[in-house]
Amino acid sequence: MARVVPPHRHVLTLPTVPSAVRVARETAEQVLDEWGIGRRHPAVGPALLILSELVTNAVRHAAATSPHVTVVYAAAKDAFAFAVHDRHPYQPTLHGADTGDRGGGLATVVELTLALAGTAVVRQDADGDGKSIWITLPL
Template structure:
């Protein structure tokens, strides 16, 4: 995928307290955003995107809340692309593709939520990227999916 995120015409930003209800609210907001952008709920990328988003928000709530009281979800979209990022202010940057190959600190090949995130993203022909904040004290995990 070569879509430049900056060129996508649709944008939405959601910031929530890093607590359990953030997952439900982020999913519901994603469904609403997609509907407003004209992407049908039955589109084959929607359910996997909701699962990926829920996993990333869950990880931020579980692992980053102590250092990051908020989690932010940024949505970007266009006619053939849906992208979103989950951002927190915890400095740890996971090795996304190591989660799938078992070369990271995980317990094996394809284990854990990040492995699911990467596998689903790749199955849909998308990309997953970790981008650190300029000050090194936070990160965003960007998922870009074709529509």
């Protein structure tokens, strides 16, 4: 099966420090504007919240083993996708809001993603020492 590559793609690698959250969010706003997806689109606000939460989790939980966090942004005419990658070996599960993170964090990510008819997937690195959490939201 051929892999479909969205026409728009941007990759950002940052130190795993608190300011990464702001930079990742501002970069998302910028690339979405460049790609013609206005900030008033109903998926943009929740997407920025989800992105902020995922980068915050990487900063809080992965910084000791992952000095950098990478954010991949991609878009097509009908979808916006982004991934947050770190090199921490922990592989979270994303089953509904029952993530063991009651009331925040990944539970919020999953709830918002599902409410927007999107998908959330954890992809383990080939060596098992890192992962990416991919979010895809329809536009």
